[in-house]
Amino acid sequence: MRLLTHNFLKSSVKGTEKGYPLNIEVTTIRCEESPVDKEFLLNMLPKVNYVALRGAVQQVNPHCDPPLPELPEDLDVSDEEGNQNLDDALI
Numbered sequence: 001m002r003l004l005t006h007n008f009l010k011s012s013v014k015g016t017e018k019g020y021p022l023n024i025e026v027t028t029i030r031c032e033e034s035p036v037d038k039e040f041l042l043n044m045l046p047k048v049n050y051v052a053l054r055g056a057v058q059q060v061n062p063h064c065d066p067p068l069p070e071l072p073e074d075l076d077v078s079d080e081e082g083n084q085n086l087d088d089a090l091i
Contacts, residue, residue, distance in 0.1 A: 002090065002091055003053060003056045003060070003089055003090055004048070004090040006022065006024065006056055007049055007052055007053055007090075008047075009021075009022050010022070020049075020052070021049070021052035021055060023059070024056055024059040026059075026060060026063040029060065029063050029064060031064065034087070034091050036083055036084055036087045037087070038083060041083060041086065041087055041090075042077060045075070048090070050071075050075055053071065053089065053090070054071050057070075057089050068085075068088060068089050069085035069088060069089070070085075071085060071086065071089060
């Protein structure tokens with residue numbers, strides 16, 4: 001599952017007090033290279049919970065080879081390297 005998809009999922013199990021964000025349990029991982037679509041990225045950013053995305057990256061990172069890049073505390077869309085890192089994490 002892409003971390004972009006994970007960012008929008010919420011648990012609907014009865015009795016769950018806080019069903020977001022979901023915990024990630026990695027069984028297999030596959031990373032694919034893709035070009036950065038800056039327009040798509042800029043359109044999706046307002047919808048993404050950045051704090052939950054950073055947490056998901058930290059959960060998945062120990063299982064990635066090579067590891068996903070660290071995401072900065074604050075988002076800067078003018079930073080091209082940061083956009084590549086964000087795209088790598090989301091897609």
